[in-house]
Amino acid sequence: MKIDKERLEMLKEIMALDFSGVELNLYLDTHPMDQRALAIHNDYTIRSKKLKEEYEKKYAPLTHEIVSKCPWEWIQEPWPWEIDYEMGGR
């Protein structure tokens, strides 16, 4: 399913930020005293939170933890497995 180009770029940016968060999380699990990694982790968390807020306001909820209008917004398409992430792919 094709989605609006601007929306796709924003979603992919969120995915990239959150992936970096996951990677730093794993690293910090076994290096809990690494202050540099900790600072990068915290920075990514702040950036991701801000961008998600913007995305949810502009497009659609990313979790069920939203204040929704009627009808319940969570059920809207597209679901993650339906999106064409690479224009021209599927």
Next chain:
Amino acid sequence: MWIYEKKLQFPAWVEGCDIRIAKGLFAQYGGPDSELSAGIRYLSQRYTMPLNEVKAVLTDIGTEEMAHWEIIATLIHKIIDRADPEELKKAGLDAHYIQHGRDVYPHDAAGVPWTAAYIQAIEDPITNLTEDMGAEQKARTTYEHLINLTDDRGVIETLSFLREREVVHFQRFGESLRMVQEWMNKKKF
């Protein structure tokens, strides 16, 4: 607990319709060294693990494996969703189509259903973590075999990402094993 986020960890995409590789991808969806096995294994081993660092590693990697399981399902779904029964048959997915239609049922590349007998949780943290390191290497090798068998750029890009993650997980489990060994040595004296 877990909460669903309406996004994938990686933008999984497919270029064409290499249905044959979809059959192969079931290896990582419901096979012995699949993402499903990995997730269930690590999340089952958490409860008796002695160190906080390693409880975190098992929880976080176990959770990430579920995200990878979803990525594999997405690849398979994107490929087989548009295939007609005749095309599925040609790619060797006729048995799958008869029993499961186009659903992504957890079986391996040969159709053998997933079983908990693939995994172990045996309390001893050294034994558990050694199994986990082996599991990550087996998953890495499986990804390499899959990459060797397709020329779909989307599938290759997505599988290369997942292969990288196995390397990182192996690294984190290695550090975990060392921490547990040091902790055990300290306990003795």
